[in-house]
Amino acid sequence: MNHWVIYLDNNSNKKGFIKDFQQGRTPIELQYFKQKTGRLFSHFTLEKLIDEEDKHDIKIISSVGQSLKTMSSGEQKRALLHYLLNERPDYIILDNPFDNLDISFQENLKTILVNHSKHISFIQLASRKEDTLSFINHFGSIIENNLQVIESPLSAEIQIPESFTTITVPQSGIDFINLPNMLINFKDVSISYGEKKILNSINWTVNKGDFWQLSGTNGSGKSTILSMIFGDNPKAYGQNIHLFGSKKGSGESVWDIKKKIGYYAPSMTDKFSGRHSIENMLISGLNDSVGLYVKPTAFQQRIIKQWLKLLDLSDIKNTFFNALSTGKQRLVMTARAMVKQPPLLILDEPTAGMDDDSAALLVALVNKFAEETDTAIIFVSHRKEKGLKPKQTFYLTPHETGSTGSIK
């Protein structure tokens, strides 16, 4: 069987490659797949299926009768994989298959793929070189729009710009006053969806300046916890949750809470589809706006100038955000969540889908921010992110009676 890994970097036109492939414009090196039936294991396929489930009010791929939309991201991937394997195609394109998966399912997925590699071909699109599947026998990479065949697997070489060591994190000029030391406190928090128990008696405190990694297997409740802090998950009301000194549901507005939090999850990038320059994107982080509605003060402009230097982006500060590579977009969005030095910074799987170099850069930025500021950080990631230096990990372990939390 022919199995390919195709490495992507942040300038690779992945969407174009997939589209061409699906429409029969197969690169010459991959003619083997031309007359064969293929399927795509990707978040694009998931989005389509979620849309169809919604439109027709049916459950297409779930074996447990739960709609795809309400499944956790890992559960969605498992369901999709089983659905596609059952269709018995000649080949499956695996678009960064390990993103969003917990470590035990990553191992599980590797075994499933090895077993099926005897009768199905796989084309693995990989942003992380360490993800290369063991049975791969052909190697390539997409440089912008072109496929290049290479001899053997690539390994990552990472360079962090000098500005990360020479420039300190700029002040924000914003004072968050009257904040207690204890920013977040969950006391005996238990959550269910109908019969399904999600969280069981969670006790967790986040203090000023803490650096937490929030971990746990797929579906263990990480997003549920975040939605009770940052979102307006109605399940949070009636629970013993204190945010920035006030009990959740005691009259504070969602906005009051949100302005004390810098938040970034990759899905947010879609909100910024307009034409905003990098510089304006960063300034908008100081004003909590999507676009730039208020003329920035001279002080704000100075702060952002420093940030641009730190990020090594001064030369391209007027470039439109949506023209940037995925890696640079993520870096800008992460910095945007940091610029006001909020009391709390939440990064929800920020490195999913990034190539090795950009992920290392983002991790270095987060470590630097943790060291030089008083902001408390919650970093959610399935990967043991190389080089990330959280001080503590809050780990969710699932049980029939709901996930319990432990500190590691």
Ligand SMILES: Nc1ncnc2c1ncn2[C@@H]1O[C@H](COP(=O)(O)OP(=O)(O)OP(=O)(O)O)[C@@H](O)[C@H]1O
């Ligand atoms: N509206 C809902 N109805 C039913 N079940 C739900 C709903 N929302 C979430 N769940 C379930 O709650 C559980 C926890 O989901 P959550 O998204 O918090 O997990 P997670 O730890 O973030 O997972 P992942 O790492 O896969 O993203 C999952 O089993 C999910 O299916």
